[in-house]
Amino acid sequence: MGDVPLGLVVQPTHSRLLQHLPRHPIVSLVTGLTLAYLLYLVLHGYTRLAHQHRRVHATNTELRREIRTRSQLQEEVEWLARHDELTQLPNRRLFMETLEANATQRPLSVLICDVDHFKRVNDHQGHLIGDRYLDQLGRTGRRIIEPHDGLFARYGGEEFVACLPQADAEQAREIAETLRQGLQDAELRHHDGRILTASIGVVTLVDGPLDVAVLMQAADDALYRAKAEGRNRVRAAPPLTAMENV
Numbered sequence: 739m740g741d742v743p744l745g746l747v748v749q750p751t752h753s754r755l756l757q758h759l760p761r762h763p764i765v766s767l768v769t770g771l772t773l774a775y776l777l778y779l780v781l782h783g784y785t786r787l788a789h790q791h792r793r794v795h796a797t798n799t800e801l802r803r804e805i806r807t808r809s810q811l812q813e814e815v816e817w818l819a820r821h822d823e824l825t826q827l828p829n830r831r832l833f834m835e836t837l838e839a840n841a842t843q844r845p846l847s848v849l850i851c852d853v854d855h856f857k858r859v860n861d862h863q864g865h866l867i868g869d870r871y872l873d874q875l876g877r878t879g880r881r882i883i884e885p886h887d888g889l890f891a892r893y894g895g896e897e898f899v900a901c902l903p904q905a906d907a908e909q910a911r912e913i914a915e916t917l918r919q920g921l922q923d924a925e926l927r928h929h930d931g932r933i934l935t936a937s938i939g940v941v942t943l944v945d946g947p948l949d950v951a952v953l954m955q956a957a958d959d960a961l962y963r964a965k966a967e968g969r970n971r972v973r974a975a976p977p978l979t980a981m982e983n984v
């Protein structure tokens with residue numbers, strides 16, 4: 739007191755301390771265990787969720803890959819339905835569809851081109867060389883026909899066809915002659931050194947409705963004449979008008 743500082747010392751007695759210990763240690767234990775269990779549940783749930791998330795992600799990736807593969811296959815199937823695998827050219831089906839799509843175009847010309855004595859190539863040089871020749875003839879034909887807004891297609895075997903919307907009889911004949919010359923200039927040779935050639939039949943629908951069978955028959959007749967008259971030449975059918983085309 740006065741200048742002497744006043745100090746206060748608290749010293750609980752042993753019995754007092756015992757009074758503040760939990761009265762029910764079992765309650766504390768259960769609470770602790772419950773909390774630990776809840777923590778375990780939370781952690782376990784989180785781990786399971788993370789695992790499921792990874793699985794869903796992997797399944798999604800796999801699904802996306804599968805969809806990509808299927809749509810590529812689908813595109814391939816659709817392409818093959820309208821193209822020739824050997825030459826990559828449009829096939830007969832696409833050619834026919836193109837004709838139908840141009841049903842109202844006048845004039846509308848068609849060429850049929852048949853390789854001369856092609857059997858000899860297969861017989862003397864083998865089918866593989868024959869295939870390679872068809873491929874090269876296809877490329878040449880495409881290069882010549884497409885700039886005229888035409889479609890060059892493989893009709894089957896060693897026969898090719900071209901659809902030339904808007905080409906009149908004179909133009910179609912000129913294009914056919916360019917094609918014949920171009921195929922010859924490709925310089926594909928028979929076993930004896932002779933150059934491989936082709937014969938071409940041409941027809942033009944001038945007016946009247948399109949009858950595909952009539953048009954193709956007329957082109958075929960012209961081709962037959964080209965063959966009969968010595969091959970390696972172009973022959974044109976008389977232009978088809980409404981009168982002839984019925």
Ligand SMILES: Nc1nc2c(ncn2[C@@H]2O[C@H](COP(=O)(O)OP(=O)(O)OP(=O)(O)O)[C@@H](O)[C@H]2O)c(=O)[nH]1
Nearest residue numbers: 852853854855856857858860865866868869895896
């Ligand atoms: N290598 C090969 N040959 C084919 C293919 N398609 C058809 N050919 C062959 O083409 C030949 C056609 O022969 P032909 O119809 O007798 O006609 P050509 O020998 O060309 O005689 P002409 O038409 O009368 O000038 C056959 O030998 C067929 O096997 C093909 O995809 N690849």
